[in-house]
Amino acid sequence: MATIKVKQVRSAIGRTKNQKLTLEALGLKKLHQVVEHEATPAILGMIATVNHLVEVQK
Numbered sequence: 001m002a003t004i005k006v007k008q009v010r011s012a013i014g015r016t017k018n019q020k021l022t023l024e025a026l027g028l029k030k031l032h033q034v035v036e037h038e039a040t041p042a043i044l045g046m047i048a049t050v051n052h053l054v055e056v057q058k
Contacts (some may be wrong), residue, residue, distance in 0.1 A: 001039050001040060002021045002038075002039045002058075003036050003037065003039065004034050004036070004037060004038075004039050004043075004056055004058060005035070005055070005056070005057040005058070006026055006028065006035055006036075006037060006042075006047060006054050006055075006056055007032065007033070007034045007035070007036050007054060007055045007056075007057060008028040008030070008032065008033050008053060008054055008055075009022065009031070009032070009053065009054060009055045010031075010052065010053040010055075011031060012053065013029070013048055018035055018049070019049065019050050019053065022046050022049045022050050023045060023050055023053065023054075026043075026046055026050075026054075027048070028054070034057070
């Protein structure tokens with residue numbers, strides 16, 4: 001599988017609990033933090049849940 005980098009670009013303040021937990025599950029705790037994950041269906045689904053808060057880099 002390919003790896004992708006996920007960067008948090010918007011704050012989780014005022015977001016739903018589900019979105020906050022999804023960011024935490026992705027390993028994102030601060031703005032502009034970048035984490036690397038395998039492009040599995042589970043990770044891609046989490047990214048889709050918070051796509052307005054993150055930026056995906058290849």
